[in-house]
Amino acid sequence: MTMQDKLLQFRQYLNRAGLKATRQRELIARAFFATTTHVSAEGLYRRVGGRHPRIGLVTVYRTLKLLKDAGLAHERQFGDGRALFEHASSERHHDHIICTECGKITEFASVEIEALQEQVVRRLGFHIQYHKLELYGLCRDCSAAGRGPGTHAIGVG
């Protein structure tokens, strides 16, 4: 799905919902679709604001909510208090692995893990609706650079 497709879908959503396609919404959506990784509202605000100072952080929040409603963005909570947003249209469900050294976020998916989850909790009488799996560790680069606890700890407590 190209940037143009996504923008079109966003405009169509606004139209259908009786909302207006404003200059700000267009610029914020473009900046969002241009990101390759997870962005915070603040981060997106800085990207847009660098070129268009008249756009407020509040509008970024409001537009991100619209993008979610349009099904074009997912909001993720990684427990550090702020929300990160990622594109939703093109990708299937996936989980995340976060490097504790450099903060890089990598996506992965495993049907095996998900099947096992379902199996494990069925015994408890639960029926899964959705899940959130976050792995934390050292990425290849940070391992190679010898950063982090991996270097001196044989068994990490």
Place this chain on the structure above:
Amino acid sequence: MTMQDKLLQFRQYLNRAGLKATRQRELIARAFFATTTHVSAEGLYRRVGGRHPRIGLVTVYRTLKLLKDAGLAHERQFGDGRALFEHASSERHHDHIICTECGKITEFASVEIEALQEQVVRRLGFHIQYHKLELYGLCRDCSAAGRGPGTHAIGVG
């Protein structure tokens, strides 16, 4: 590990760290160890404050931090903006399944899932330090009661 053991461990921690065993810390620790499930700072504050009105929420936060430092409490973020605390001393690593209807939190553990996680991300060059797995769905009771989306939706969009 009994309540008394835990209290003793807490006092020993304070002692070793050159900190003081105050009336407030004792009361808050007792209230925390008396919980059976996950509590928020606010929730613990209400439990203590019901009987001892002179204890401030701030002191609850500070004592929870001490309990974490002492290795007696774990802090969990379930993405709703506030932290929940659980006992740490007695239990091994586990994950959580949260009922989306009644909010009940159940713990579970699976070495199979964890082995699979390790295997999956090794291909990506990652080395896992820790992880966080949250399953969301309907618990047995809520399923039985016919609550939730399961009742009318065949395929949930």
Place this chain on the structure above:
DNA sequence: TTGGGTGCAAACCCTTTGCACGGTG
């Protein structure tokens, strides 16, 4: 006695909301 501990209020961070002005359909 002395340094850490407490409680209150205020600050803090992220996010949302109230309101008067501005711009889209």
Place this chain on the structure above:
DNA sequence: CACCGTGCAAAGGGTTTGCACCCAA
């Protein structure tokens, strides 16, 4: 032209910090 959208500032919720008084060791 009627609303919806915007920006600012202010409020909001959860958590932390500054400060004067208090108390455990």
